[in-house]
Amino acid sequence: MALLRPTAALEKVTDITPELLRQLEIDAILLDVDNTLAPPTEKIPYEGVQAWIDEIKSAGFAVVICSNNYHSRIRPFSDSVGLECVAMSLKPFPFGFNRAKRKLKEKPKSVLVVGDQIYTDVLGANLAGMKSILLCPQSEEHGFTIYVRRRLEIGVRKKLKILKRGEDYVGS
Numbered sequence: 604m605a606l607l608r609p610t611a612a613l614e615k616v617t618d619i620t621p622e623l624l625r626q627l628e629i630d631a632i633l634l635d636v637d638n639t640l641a642p643p644t645e646k647i648p649y650e651g652v653q654a655w656i657d658e659i660k661s662a663g664f665a666v667v668i669c670s671n672n673y674h675s676r677i678r679p680f681s682d683s684v685g686l687e688c689v690a691m692s693l694k695p696f697p698f699g700f701n702r703a704k705r706k707l708k709e710k711p712k713s714v715l716v717v718g719d720q721i722y723t724d725v726l727g728a729n730l731a732g733m734k735s736i737l738l739c740p741q742s743e744e745h746g747f748t749i750y751v752r753r754r755l756e757i758g759v760r761k762k763l764k765i766l767k768r769g770e771d772y773v774g775s
């Protein structure tokens with residue numbers, strides 16, 4: 604269970620504040636895209652996301668997009684929100700996280716992975732020795748593999764008391 608436990612859980616990405624990042628001693632953030640920054644396949648981010656990215660960057664945190672989705676989806680999206688990206692990152696394996704870290708100007712001391720899935724984002728962060736914030740998926744989802752992963756997540760979210768509202772859970 605420890606490998607599936609996020610450092611913290613919140614409802615949506617815009618709930619992550621510079622204060623929380625400082626409290627967690629984070630200096631770089633690796634961001635998921637689908638269901639985290641934007642609806643899957645949509646070009647426009649969720650409301651408030653662009654302002655949040657700008658705020659986090661100007662507060663001094665390094666931010667790179669790290670997604671398992673294809674280049675053709677992730678590159679144009681990253682360009683539009685003004686971030687560098689790694690696509691096809693193969694989370695939960697560490698390859699994409701390592702590629703993302705190499706894109707940072709300075710070597711980070713503490714990296715935070717942010718995403719909506721336990722078996723890719725959180726598990727990957729824990730395997731790589733990084734912190735993580737688990738979000739609630741923001742859009743309805745379709746497809747067999749995501750259905751299976753969400754079914755598997757239910758038990759874990761229940762056990763960790765991360766259900767609808769992330770505020771219920773602050774990890775140790």
Ligand SMILES: [Mg+2]
Pocket residue numbers: 635636637638639718719720
């Ligand atoms: Mg996602």
